[in-house]
Structures are given as C-alpha cells and as structure tokens.
Amino acid sequence: MAKIVGKHIKHSANTEIVSKIERETTFLVKSSTPFISALKRIIKILDKFDKASKSNRRFKSGAYNNVKYVKIKGMGRAIEKTLSLGLKFQNELMYKTDVLTGSVEVVDEFKVGGAEIEENKERKDEEEDELDDEDKESVFKKRMASFVEIRVWIKRD
Amino acid sequence: MAGEKGVPNVKKAKLYNSRTIRTDLTDSAYKEGKLSVPEFLNSREFEIHSLEKAKLKAKYAGSNRCFQSLPRTLRRRTASHNVKRIPKRLRNRAINEMQNSVNGIPPKPKLPRGRALYKLKMASKLLKLASRIKELRGIPSVLNQDGLKLRSRIKLLKTQKRELQQGKGEEAKSSATSLLNNKMGSYDNSGVNGFAPIPRGNIKYTKRQREYVWLPTHVWHVKRAHMIKRFGYQIPYSPTQKCFKSINRASKQDAICFDTSYYDSMIVHISSTEQRDYVLKNVTKFKNRLVPQQFLSGKKTYDDWIYLKDSVVGKGLIFIYQNKILIRLHPSLYSEYFEYVKELLNGEGEVHDCRYSLGSLELSGPGALYSLSKILHKDKSAEKDTSATANWFQLAAQSDSNNTIPVGTTFAINVQDPRLWSKPTAPPKSFSEGKTINDLLVNLSTIPTVDDSALLKLFDNSRRYETYKDQLTIKELSKRNNIGETKRETTSSSSIPLLITKLKSSNNWTVILPWFWVLPFWIELVKVTDLKFGGVSQLHQINYENGKSTFPIDYPFLKDGYLESEFNIAENTKKYNKKPSSHKIDLEGSEHGNFHGSDWRFLQLATYGCEIIRRGNPQDNIHPNSAFGTFMDSKLQLKATSDLLQLIKYAKEVDEEKRLRGELVSLPIILSSKKIVDNLQSMALTPTMKFPPLPVVQVKITLIGKGNPINNARIYASSQKSGEGDIKVENLIGFVTSGTFNLNLGRGTCIGCISAYSAIASGKRLIIVKNIGHTVPMMATWECI
Numbered sequence: 020m021a022k023i024v025g026k027h028i029k030h031s032a033n034t035e036i037v038s039k040i041e042r043e044t045t046f047l048v049k050s051s052t053p054f055i056s057a058l059k060r061i062i063k064i065l066d067k068f069d070k071a072s073k074s075n076r077r078f079k080s081g082a083y084n085n086v087k088y089v090k091i092k093g094m095g096r097a098i099e100k101t102l103s104l105g106l107k108f109q110n111e112l113m114y115k116t117d118v119l120t121g122s123v124e125v126v127d128e129f130k131v132g133g134a135e136i137e138e139n140k141e142r143k144d145e146e147e148d149e150l151d152d153e154d155k156e157s158v159f160k161k162r163m164a165s166f167v168e169i170r171v172w173i174k175r176d
Numbered sequence: 177m178a179g180e181k182g183v184p185n186v187k188k189a190k191l192y193n194s195r196t197i198r199t200d201l202t203d204s205a206y207k208e209g210k211l212s213v214p215e216f217l218n219s220r221e222f223e224i225h226s227l228e229k230a231k232l233k234a235k236y237a238g239s240n241r242c243f244q245s246l247p248r249t250l251r252r253r254t255a256s257h258n259v260k261r262i263p264k265r266l267r268n269r270a271i272n273e274m275q276n277s278v279n280g281i282p283p284k285p286k287l288p289r290g291r292a293l294y295k296l297k298m299a300s301k302l303l304k305l306a307s308r309i310k311e312l313r314g315i316p317s318v319l320n321q322d323g324l325k326l327r328s329r330i331k332l333l334k335t336q337k338r339e340l341q342q343g344k345g346e347e348a349k350s351s352a353t354s355l356l357n358n359k360m361g362s363y364d365n366s367g368v369n370g371f372a373p374i375p376r377g378n379i380k381y382t383k384r385q386r387e388y389v390w391l392p393t394h395v396w397h398v399k400r401a402h403m404i405k406r407f408g409y410q411i412p413y414s415p416t417q418k419c420f421k422s423i424n425r426a427s428k429q430d431a432i433c434f435d436t437s438y439y440d441s442m443i444v445h446i447s448s449t450e451q452r453d454y455v456l457k458n459v460t461k462f463k464n465r466l467v468p469q470q471f472l473s474g475k476k477t478y479d480d481w482i483y484l485k486d487s488v489v490g491k492g493l494i495f496i497y498q499n500k501i502l503i504r505l506h507p508s509l510y511s512e513y514f515e516y517v518k519e520l521l522n523g524e525g526e527v528h529d530c531r532y533s534l535g536s537l538e539l540s541g542p543g544a545l546y547s548l549s550k551i552l553h554k555d556k557s558a559e560k561d562t563s564a565t566a567n568w569f570q571l572a573a574q575s576d577s578n579n580t581i582p583v584g585t586t587f588a589i590n591v592q593d594p595r596l597w598s599k600p601t602a603p604p605k606s607f608s609e610g611k612t613i614n615d616l617l618v619n620l621s622t623i624p625t626v627d628d629s630a631l632l633k634l635f636d637n638s639r640r641y642e643t644y645k646d647q648l649t650i651k652e653l654s655k656r657n658n659i660g661e662t663k664r665e666t667t668s669s670s671s672i673p674l675l676i677t678k679l680k681s682s683n684n685w686t687v688i689l690p691w692f693w694v695l696p697f698w699i700e701l702v703k704v705t706d707l708k709f710g711g712v713s714q715l716h717q718i719n720y721e722n723g724k725s726t727f728p729i730d731y732p733f734l735k736d737g738y739l740e741s742e743f744n745i746a747e748n749t750k751k752y753n754k755k756p757s758s759h760k761i762d763l764e765g766s767e768h769g770n771f772h773g774s775d776w777r778f779l780q781l782a783t784y785g786c787e788i789i790r791r792g793n794p795q796d797n798i799h800p801n802s803a804f805g806t807f808m809d810s811k812l813q814l815k816a817t818s819d820l821l822q823l824i825k826y827a828k829e830v831d832e833e834k835r836l837r838g839e840l841v842s843l844p845i846i847l848s849s850k851k852i853v854d855n856l857q858s859m860a861l862t863p864t865m866k867f868p869p870l871p872v873v874q875v876k877i878t879l880i881g882k883g884n885p886i887n888n889a890r891i892y893a894s895s896q897k898s899g900e901g902d903i904k905v906e907n908l909i910g911f912v913t914s915g916t917f918n919l920n921l922g923r924g925t926c927i928g929c930i931s932a933y934s935a936i937a938s939g940k941r942l943i944i945v946k947n948i949g950h951t952v953p954m955m956a957t958w959e960c961i
Contacts, residue, residue, distance in 0.1 A: 030580045034613050036546050039706075042429065126580055126614050154468060154480075157582045159618040 023158060025131035032094065032125045032164065044086055048093035048101045057091075057104055061171065064089050065114075068173045088170040094123070098167045105169035115172040122163045130155040194233040198226045242269045248417060252399070298326050305333040306379040312340040313356045315363070319376040322386075357645045359652075362692035364641035367529035369518060371511070375532050385410075392535055392694035393435045396702075401711050407507035409438040412711035420717070423710055424919040427718045430706040431543035434715060436686065437535035437694055440510035443635050444501040444517060445526040455501065455520050459483060460494060472496055474626055476584035479680035482509070484516050488847065490727055490734055491681050495586065497626075500635045502675075504536075504688070506727055508736045533640060535694035537701065540684040540710075540718055542579070545572040547707045548676070548687065550600035551700040555590040555671045564627040565589045566606075567616070568676070573603045575613050583680040585620065588630040593670040594700040595653055630673035640690050643672050647692070681727075682719055720927060721920040723876045725961055730913045730927050732776055733847045733872055741913075744888075745773035763949055767890070771948050774888045774911035780844035780870040781827055783931055785820040786906040788861050817905050845872045848932035871932040872910065875958040877945060879924040883954040885915035885945050889926065892944040893934050894955065902944055903953060909934040912945065930958065 037045070046061050067075040068086070077083065093101030108114040205216035243255040243262055252261035255270075262270045288296060306316045317336045318329045340355075356363055365372050376382045377390055384390075388405045391412075397403065401412040412435065426432050446452045456467050461481045470476045474497045482492040482505065489512075493504040505513055510531065517527050539548055549572035554565055568587045575581065607613070616623075633639045647670070648656070675688040689697065702709060710718075719726045731737030749772045752760065768782070769775025792815055814820055831841050848871030861867070879885065891910040892902050915926030926945065935958075944953045 034576055034580050034617065035574050036543065036576055124612060124614050126617055128580070128582070156468070156470060156621065159620065161614055161618055 023129045023131060023160070025129040025155070025158070028128040028130065028157075030126045030128060032123045032166075034126065040082055040086060044088075045090045045092065048091060048097045048104065050096040050100070052097070052100065054100060054104070057100070058107060061089060061091060061104065061108075062112075065171065065173060068175070070175075086173065088117070088172045091169040091171065092166060094164055094166040098165070101167050101169060105171070108169070108171045114174065117170040117172075119168040119170070120165070121168070122165050125162050125164050127160045127162055129158045129160070131158055194230070197230045198223075241273055242266045295326075298330065302326065302330050302333065303380055305330065305337055309333065309337050309340060310361050311359055312337070313359060314340050315356065315361065316379050319379060319382055357641070358647040359649050360644070360647045360692065362644040362647055364533050364637050364644075365691070366533040366637045366640075368637075369526055370529065371514070372529045372532050389532070391435050391437045392691060393437075393698045396695075396698065397435065397711075400709070404712070407438065409507060411438050412709075414711045414713040415709065419708070419710070419714070421919065423708060423714050423717060424721060426706075426708045427541045427721070428920070429542065430708070431539055431541035431547045431704075432708045432710050432714065432718070433547070433698075433701055434538040434540070434710050435535075435694065435698060436538045437691065438507050439504050439536055440507050440531035441502055441504040441534045441536075441688070442510075442514055442517065443528045443530050444503065444521070445528070446499045446501065447525045451521070451524060452496070452499070452501070455517070456494075456496070458520055459503070459517070470584070470621075474498070474631075475586065475621070477586050477677045477679075479584065479677075482513070484513060488734065489513070490731065490736060493677070493679065493686075495675070495677070497631050497635065502635065502688075506736070507531075508728060508739075528637060533637070533691050534634075534688055535691040536689070537687045537694065537697065538679075538684050538715070539687070540682070540715075542576045543706065544578075544685045545575060546602075547600075547701070547704045548685070549573055549603050550704050551594045551597075551697065552589075552591045552603075552674075553594065553597065555592050562589075562624070562627045562629075564624045567623050567625055569603050570606055571613070571616055571620075573605050575617075578683065580617055581620070581678060583678050583683065586625060586675065586677040588626040588628075588634070588673065588675050590627060590630045590633070590671045590673055593648065593672065593696060595648065595696050596656075597700075598657065600700065600704045631675070633671075634673040634675055634688070634690070640673075643670070643690055644692055646670075682715070682724060683722070684715075684718075716914065720914050720916070720925075721918055723925070723927070723961070725874055725927055726914070730874065732774065732911075732913060732929060733843065733845045733874075735843065738776065738843050738845075741774050741776065745770060745775075748772040761949060767948055768905050768908050769890075769911075772888075774913065776870075776911070777828065777831065777844040778824055779908060779910065779931065780867060781824045782820065782905055782908055783870055783933065784861055784867040785814055785823060786817075787859075788814045789816065789820065789906075791861075820905070843869055845870045845929070847871070848873050848935075872929040873932050873935045874961045875910075875928060875930055875935070876961050877912070877915075877926040877928060877943065877956045877958045878921070879945065880955045880957060883924045883945070883952075884917050884947075885912055885924045885926045885954065886947050887912060887915055889915055889928075889945050889947045891928060891930055892946065892953070893937075894942045894944045903946055907944075909943070915945075924954070926956075927961070935960075 033047075044064060046057065046064065048057055066072065067078040068083070070079055091101055091104055102118070105116050105118060109116040205212045205219050241256065243251060243266070246263070246266075250263060255261035257274065259267050259270045259274070287293070309316050314336060316333060318324060318332050321329075321332075324332070361378075365375055367373075374386070374389055377385050381390070387408075388410045389408060390410055391397070394403075394410060397412040401415050403410050404413045405411075423432060444455060446455065453467070457463060459482060460467065460478060461483065462468075463483075471478050471494070474495070478494040478496075480491060481488050482490055482494075482503075490506055490509050492506070492509070493502070495502040495504075503513075503517065514527065514529060521527060539545075549569060552569075552572075554569070564587065568589050571581070633643060672689060672693050676685060677688075678685050687697075701707065716726045716729065725731065728734070728736040728740040732741045752772060763771040769778030814823065834841055846869040877885075877891070889912040890903075890908060891912065892904075892907040893909050894902050895907075910928055910930030912926040912928040915924070915928070917923070918925040930943070941957050941959065943956050943958055945956050946953050
C-alpha cells in the first residue's frame, strides 16, 4: 500500500446512530477518563434501574425492562482501564460481568493536496497562501481497531 | 352583600371535601389481642381505596383549570379564555370550566353594533373576496396598492373576481404573475439584475409585513418564539420556553432545526469560464491560487470569507454549478454585495436576486440528517431512481451527522411533497450484505451526490416556479387523506429540488429549497420526535459551546460586527437610563472604556497611547499621575495615563460630532494578518487621534479556575500569577464578545478579540478576564479560532 502524505484525522468509531436506550446504558471509556469518575458514572447508571429508589421512574418500566446489562466499552489504550473497571464491578461490587473482545471498523481521514498557486503570481504572503485543512481534499481509509466490552448485569431480584 | 350569604361557598366546600378521608371504624380482625392480617386487610379495603382517591382529589382540587395540568410544551398563551389553544381532547372540559359557575350558562358575548359592526362586515367581505380570487388562481390586485380605502379595495377585488370568472384573465395566463399554477398563492419572486419586490403575504396581514418581511414559517414561529425585527426580516430570536440546557443536550444527542430563510441568496449566471474565474477571484479567499477543483466541480460548497473590493466583509456560502454561482449571505451584507457582484459582471451575464424565492432550513446535532430523512421521500415520478438520491438516503438513514462527514459535503436531490405522509417515517436501512456506513464514507468523494435535474430546477426562476404546480392546499390534503393512502402517488405529482450541504462555519446542515416549500417542510419536520427548534439565539449558543464564532456578534473587526457592537452599547445604555437612580451603579471611572459594552475605540487609542508613553519613559514604568501632559511645539505630549484618558475622552467627542454630521467613522480595529503585525515598537507614532486601526485576533478563551464570564468582559494581559494588580489600562488587550458558562466543557469560556501585538508577545497565553462591574480577576488561557 502506498503511503498517504497529509494530515491524519482520527474519527470516532461511532459513526452510526444509536437508539436512546442504548445511549443511556452504554459507557465509553477514553484513555483520558479518570478511573474514579468513570466508576461513579457507571454506578449512577446502574442505580437508575434500582427499583427501591423512587427517582428515574422511566428506567423501571416499558422498554427499559428489557435492558439486561450496562455496557462499558474501551478501545486501544483504554482497554486496560476498561478491564480494571470490570474487575471492580465483578470482585468488589459483586455484579455479574461478561467480558467480550473484538475489533471495530474505524475511519481515518487524511487531508491531502491543496490548490495550486497560479503560475504568473508571486507568493506575496505566506500566511495568506496557507490553505485551511478544511479546504483540502480528504481521503478516507478504513482500519480495524481492537476493543473490549464489559457487560455489567443489572441486579434484578 | 346579603345575597351571597345564602349561597354555599363552592370553592371552600370543594377544598374541604378534597382534604377529608372517610374511614371505616368497625374492625373484626382484632380478636383476643391478635391481629389476623388478611382479615384486617379485607376490612380496611374501603379505607385504602378512599385514601388513594383522596390523594388524587387533593392533587386535582387545586388545579381547577384543565390547561394547568398540561405539560409545559402544550401550554399556550391565552389558553384561559380561548378553547382553541387547548388540545382537542380537553376542549369539552375547558368549555365547561369557562362557563359561568353560578348558573351554568355561558355569558352572552357582546356583539358589536353600528359602525364597528359595519367595519367588521366589510373586512370579512374583503377577505372572502380575496380568498375566492386565490381559489381562482389569481393574486388579489390590491396587495400592491397602498393607501386605498376599504370600499374601493372591495370594488377592485370584485372586478378582478368577475374578470377571472369570465375568463378575461385568459390572455394573461402565460405570465406568471397574473394567473398562478396553484391555489396556495405560491409564486417565484426573483429579480433579474435588480432587487425583487418585497413579498406582501396574505391579504389579511399585508400591513404588518411592509417593512420587515415575514419568513415562510412566521405564523408558526410567533406562537412559540420571541421575534426580533432586524435586517429587514422578522426573525425568530428564541423559543418562549426556557431552553438553555435542553438546547445544549439536544445539540449533543438529538437535533435542533432552524428556519434560516432570512439568509439572502443570489444566483450569478456566467457567460464564460474566464468570467467565472474572475468573479470567484474577487469574491472568495482564493486570490493568488486557483479555486480547488472540488468547489468548481460542484462537489462541495465553499463556506468561508467573502471579499468585497479586496477587503473581507463576512462569511458566506458559495456553490458553483455549471455556469451558475449561488452566493448566500447574511442579510446585513446582502444589498451592498448584490450591487458589487453586478458591477463585477460588467453587463455580461446576469445576477438574480433570489432572497425571496429561495428559503432555507438549518439542522444541528448528531440526529440532524436522520431527522431530515424521516420527512423526505424519493420522487417516484422521475424517470429513474438516481444514485445521488439513493446515496443520500443511505447516508442519512444511519449516520451520526456530527461525525466524520467532511464539511462542504453537498447533496442535491428531488423529493415529494412531505405532507402526503401523515407522520414522519424512518427510511429503510438499505445496505447490502457486509457493507457498512464506513464504506459509503470512504467513497464519498467519488460517488454521485448531486442530481443534475434538481439543481437545474432550483437555480432557474421559471423551473422553480414549475415546482409549485398544483401545490396542494390544506383542504385538498385532508380530502386526499380521506380517500386512503393507496392513491397517494396519483393525487400529487410534486417534485421539489433540495440542496443539502454541511456548513463549515458551524458544522450544521443547511437545506436550500424554493421559498414557498419551506413551510410544508417545516410543518412536517417539527413533527419528528426528539427534534427541537431554535432561533438566532440558539444558533449563537451552539456555536459558542463548540468554540465557534457567530456572525455578526463575534466579528467586531468587520463593519457589520462593529455596528452590532455599537447597537448593543446603545441598547444597554437605554436600559441603564431607564433604571431608577438608586439602581444605577456608575462605573464610569472604574471600568476601562464605555461600561455598557465593548469599547473598541478605547482599546485602539489606549494601546497606541500606552506605547507612546512607554517610549517617553525609558524606565518602562507608567505612573498614573507622575507627570502631566504638556504642549510642546503645539503638539500634545503624552506622559501619563491621565493624559491618555483625556485624549480618549476628547477623541470620542470628536467621533460623536462626526457621527452626528453623518460622516463615516473608520473602524478602530481590523483583523490581523501577518503583514500588519510586524512590531509595535518600530512603528512611528505621534499622539493624535488618528492612529491606524488596531490589528486584532479572534480567540477562544477558557477559564483556568471557577468563574462565570459575561459578554463584554474586559481582557487584560497577565504578568504575574496573582492577577489583581494587572487590571490597569496599559494591560487592556481586548473584550469578550460572547461569554458565559459552557455546558459542554463544564467551565466558563468566552469568544473574544485581543490585540494582535499582545497575542505575539504573550508566550504562555495567559490572560485575565474581568466582568463589567466586578473586581475579581479570572485567570484564563486563549487560543486562536
């Protein structure tokens, strides 16, 4: 494969629309996500399904009854953090958890080329001539990236 | 009042009833000191039920009008005395509640008499005549005649109606203006090489839109939003309901739609490729370069700086298709620019004013495309299913529109009248086995996205008018719905061209379509669940939260942006002067510049003035009162900041005089380019009021700690860590144009402009932001937009 010369823009793996329920029950871990705040936010999601509490009524009826687990997903560098989150839920918080591994298709964008300078014109000002990245032609390439998914099963008695 | 004594107080009785809980006192479950639980429960069944009932009664006794129990989104203005404002399912209850509570008979309405009755009758006669004429496919002739009395207007309409019925209009049938091809009153209102006349709208509301044009969705919007009269239009400003948080959430998760038909478009018809290149060179930022092929081929739209005679005037959208160029601009720029383009053409080619013949919708948020695709349906009357349309539906049906799709991506498709479907329907997800949305994205630059027939229709005046042919009225639509859905295709043959493109300036999607199709699309679009609507204020909010600037408010270095900032100062001053004197806090001495807004003139004079003072003091320290200004050789010498403040005060007085005389005051700031910002130190400066305009850069500011910055906050250069000592006039480097608490980042951020000299000098990019009237400095960092 020929190497592409140009600015590389990495895009999110989430290019498709997800349903509202899926959005509310999935937690995506970034490499910059602090561990504790991730933990707290996931517990917050799980608590919404807790029948004993009176808040978040929506989560205790209708289509939310079919939700069986909360997903925690992480890619690349965040895999380790995702796994340790999973372990925390499994060993300390006593949730039933599943671990799934897989790869996901991501799209890479390269900004290549640019407008040619007219021949008979001299370059007056370098800054003005600099083309925006947005104006350059973009080339897309697919790539597979590995991810891990932890399923934390909601406690329903 | 003796009579009232006998009448029981209904309200009190109701309240009393709602609060009493009836109880059953006999209890057989309690035997020999033991309680039999099932028996006890059985015996208490009555009590439990009445308790539950009582709870409900207590809840509803307080809210004795049915609209009070409605959710906020369904509440309407004047719902207390107009049943039509209440949803149909509650109307009977509302009518009951509105009746006289003493005897149950509704109050007799007062009928007008005499002159008032005559006036009403005549007005209704006029409206009936006008609607009859509309049905006969004519335009009521009195629309364009101001100053006629009511009776003569009726007379004119009567003759017109008679002529239309007798077929006298036959000879004029060919010309579009005298006899329309539809009953809706839709027509193409464009001007060729000149401005199109202002549309007059419906005869009932003609008077109200003489000066400020109504958008196609005006009537929908006035019921739900605050409107502003700016730029020759009545523009929705913000929904009546509180929406700051919900708009933020929708922009991250769902979608928001806007009617942006107030953006004005013109279509330039070019005679040759040389002329096309000449026009593009003078209009776009590609001065020394060739315009990239992706713009020339009609694959992408250009949404960037627009030039007028070598100077930037704002940002605008340009789309090139064959020999036509679409230029879409903010309405504040339009009229001047139209004349400029006409000059550029120099008699060859034509320029069409399409501001009242092309409307547009804007959608923001990840669900933008998906929501839009729910109301669009392929035009089946076309010969074959073009691949552009298929590609569009594939992309829109499942892609998250905020992500990945490059800005400028453009689609042009033909669709059917969206009103033929009673509710929004999701398009099928139509990928073949093993293919995903990513495959489509990878090939986006090579696959066809533009249907030629759609663009030919959209960019041509007469063919645009053809799309209104037999446009269904609401009456016809409801009749059609009664027939059944199977005959859908046979009852309408509409084919509406759309141009859908992703804007670079805001990352929003915009849909450009014929003016009179905006309303039908809008009505259907707002039926989509989880779709909110917004006004200009929400567009500003979304841009701000994503760290993008909004025209004109964030562009004070351009003429229109500067006028906007002056306008804001004037408005704030007016508000301030209306306050009682006890509430007026005079900040004249304590704030740098006019404390009602961003004082750019002050910034310009202060920056140059301080430089002069610094040169005069080799020790590089400026004491506010160390020395006084002296006149030497009949020239003012600047020695201290007190002299500077005097100079600024005087300069402003001179400016004000100039303004009153009607002379043009040049802008105090300009956008910096590399050429301008060489060095302040080497510049020859003399203490006058005629300093060169100060170069500024547009920046995005993020607070380091806590704080809530507001618009027009002052920006100071920071030298030490503490900050408080830095709030001095010589450290003033700019103003915040939009600032508040950013819900996306969870901290205060601003968009503003700072002097380019200080931008070069500040290495760590640390600054201080200080709100007007506050003393607490807020440390922040900045980066260029």
